[in-house]
Amino acid sequence: MSEWLRWIVASIGVIALAGCQLDVAADVVVDADGTGTITVTAEADAELVAQVPTIADDLVLDDIVAAGWVVDGPTATDAGGLVLTLTHDFESDKEATNLLLSLGPPFNGADIRRGQTGDTANNTANIALGLPNGFASFADDELISAVGSVPFEDRFAESGVDPATAMSAVFRLTLPGEVVDDDTNGELLDDGRLQWTVPFDGSVLEAIARTEQAPSEGGVWARPVSTLALIAFFAWISFMTLFIAYVAVARSRRSRRYRRRALP
Missing domain, CATH: 1.20.5 (Single alpha-helices involved in coiled-coils or other helix-helix interfaces)
Structure with missing residues (x-):
């Protein structure tokens, strides 16, 4: 289990105690030649930082750096919170898929592909967004085995806090070429990016997109x-x-x- 996920788990443990907020965003940019960059940003609000003032010092990201991610932060925000940014370049659709899969919830089952039909390149993306098991979705077998149960399970039950009120997450995607509306269900932003808001009500959103890239x-x-x-x-x-x-x-x-x- 990566330290990225451990930080998320530690954060939601604090969220279970107080009305804190954690916002996560994943941005994938695919360039015209199929290479690109993945950027993941997590921002904890001031109240969360106040509850755990050592959260930045306790964060160890050695395995993430070893995996090739460039880490920026945690950095203090003007509002008193903390923001952590991870960036990783990729050289192919397969590498992009593997990088997204390594993130874990709420970004699940990713599949980025690039194919060729004559002179036209087809770029497709499919990713499952959500926490179908609530906060327990963050607990993999390794973590459950280490602590003996789903982390903070009792705290969640006592406080009544759920992901929908304590977290937000978006997935944004930039693909080269023209968006095929019939095969895309994301919101097209003014800057050309496609955006999906991650549901935290127990459901899973299948985010799909396809573009046709002429020469x-x-x-x-x-x-x-x-x-x-x-x-x-x-x-x-x-x-x-x-x-x-x-x-x-x-x-x-x-x-x-x-x-x-x-x-x-």
């Missing part, structure tokens, strides 16, 4: 230019072959004339 303007010109270059290359080879043959024949004729002159 860029540069790519449109690249094919005919490369074709012309190929034609010119073969024309040059043909010309050089004929030229060499002509020179060889000319030399052969000249040699025969010299031999004839040399005869008595």
Whole structure:
């Protein structure tokens, strides 16, 4: 279990004691060539920090850094809270999928894919968003085995706090190309990103998206230019072959004339 998830679990333990708030956002940006960046941000409000003033010092992120994530924070906010940001680049759709899967709840079952149909690239995304088992969704088998039960289970029962009132989370996605409305159920923001709000009522939202990415303007010109270059290359080879043959024949004729002159 990653320290990222341990921090989430520790935070919700405090949430169970007081009316604190934890906000999480995951942003995935896929560039035109299929590479991109994943950024995850978690912000704890001032009340949560007041309840556990050592939460920043207690956070150990060695395994996350070892996995290639760039960590920024925890950093104090103007309102007295803390914000933690994790960033990781990816080189392929498979790597993006694996990185999202490593985050855990409430971002579950991610699948990012990129395929090609002729000149058009199809970019698709599918991710399950939510906490179907409430706060218990954060407790994996390793953690339950370590502490003997779901963490803070009694506190949740006593306080009546639930994810819907203590947390918020959004998933935002940027895909290259034109959004296919029939295969997309996210909200299209003014900056071109797609956004889904994670439900915390026990349900799971299947976030889906698809874009069709035609060749860029540069790519449109690249094919005919490369074709012309190929034609010119073969024309040059043909010309050089004929030229060499002509020179060889000319030399052969000249040699025969010299031999004839040399005869008595």
